Amino acid sequence: MKYKFLSIKYLIVLLLLLSLTKVMSQKIVRGPYLQMASPTSMTIRWRTDMPTTSKIIYGITKNNLNQSKSDDSPKKEHIITIDNLIPNTKYLYIVETGNTILSSADIFFITPPLIGTEQTVRIWALGDMGMGTDVQSKVYQQYLKFVGNNYTNLWLLLGDNAYAQGYDWEYQQRFFEYYQTDRLMMQTAIFPSPGNHDYTPTTNRVIEDPILDYFKIFSMPTNGEIGGVPSKSKAYYSYNYANIHFVSLDSYGIEALDKYLYSPDSKQMKWLEEDLKANKQKWTIVYWHHPPYTMGSHNSDTEIDLKTIRENVVPILERYKVDLVLNGHSHNYERSQKIKGHYGLEATYNPKVHTFGSSNGRYDNSPNSCPYVTDSKSPESQGIVYVVNGCGAANGGGQVTYPHDAMVYSNNKDGGSLFIEVSGNRLEAKFITEDGSIKDQFSIFKDVNKKTELKLEANQKSLLLNASWAGTYNWLHDNSKIEAVSVSPNVTTKYIVQDNQKCLQDEFTVKVATTYTLKDFNLTVTKSGMAIDWLTTQERGIVQFTIERQSQNGEFKPIAVIPTKTKNQFSDKNLFYRYLDYVKSEEQTVNYRIKTTDNEGVSYYSNIKSVNTVLNITD
């Protein structure tokens, strides 16, 4: 009996263990990772080691995740899109897949704001990252350290995302298992582009070949879901985030025999032109894998893909005033001047012809480091900054002519990534290396250095002057250090604000509408002469008063000019004026009037006052 009892007991334990093993073995092996972030929707993907159901439970308040979306058909690849979300709102979510529940305070995302909104947007751009190296981990950890608690809005992949052939197992081991170790992948949507290594499994570089895992792993907005012209292709697409238009291109696929995606008559190139033409966003950032300018581990003079892209794609980007281009491929960091019109070999690059100004764009108080400035209303492109950022997992290599002459800064020693922050009309970018240092940075400002004419109307007491940039300020008239100042000039006045590095300057010319009331205009005859009195109220815009006396021939002639007492400020008090005219008139009756002149040279005359000098002597 004892043996029987034991065997039943062991059987129960065995069954429990088996069922536990079943539960434990059902785990999330990939993700969750976010895709296709739009102001009102988010796609959440993950992979499980065995087929299970899919469910996302979500909401705005931690203790009230009151919405959910699920799919009961068992699968390993889970894709759930939740919609009807509120723009610019933090959503917490829980992944429930079979018996596994993934829940943590770190699992959340923030929906993008409405398209066109001006707010701070943080972007992390990473190239050639999926190698499975120690450098790759360091680059990731240093970025997380750099960004701290600030939310990263977008994560861009610049191609060659998993080495060496872009197979799913390589993505698993060298991409997902590196980045899903920390919060970023659960919080920030990835917008990828493919590289040549992502294309390796297909012969002849066939675009969207079913064999290519890149196109299975990622979801792309191919139908203009987030703005932009629908591309109808997962290889290239566009989207908007806040006031930025993004374009992701495929620089390697071939759509038909001898028709590369960068061939002038390819579908991609036709779509690109249409898309950029329709774009109304303040900023445009375009990214793809193969750089048009590099002398790092690749050579943009000798490699046909790079050379042709420079000749075919760059002129279109310039035509539609793209601001920034990001690439990978060369396992280096290289950052150009703001350049335009350079389509030839490196030897033909001429800074006098192809760059704008001599500043290096760093804006870091070092010599010659003013930011790049762009006028969005200019009919012409004012140049593009190109960044090669293919050092997400390694750095090295350099051609004979390294660094490329068009580059302000080149680095073939440090792995790193690019952080971009766009805020209103200011774009800041920083190269964060594997040791956490920032070895390059640059700034672009749009529509600054403004000259503005304003008018203080009669019914306004003051005007608010706003500097046209976000940063530091010094108002020259009163040394204010704030972005906006209130002014109430009495006459036309010019106000100037500069940034601390004296790189930026706005000029405001404020004209004033004249206001005044002249009253109590009186003449008093004294033994020695005539006292002329008057007062004004609500005086602004007045420069002076001219006393005029009528001469024998009937003409009024000026006898004195009295300046205003307002001291360049609007006055809502009574201001008293007196002038003593000591010159005795030969006439018994004398006529006076007052001519008031404003800051624009316009004159106003008072009534004529008369007095009999014989009959009206008062003292």
Ligand SMILES: [Fe+2]
């Ligand atoms: Fe590459």
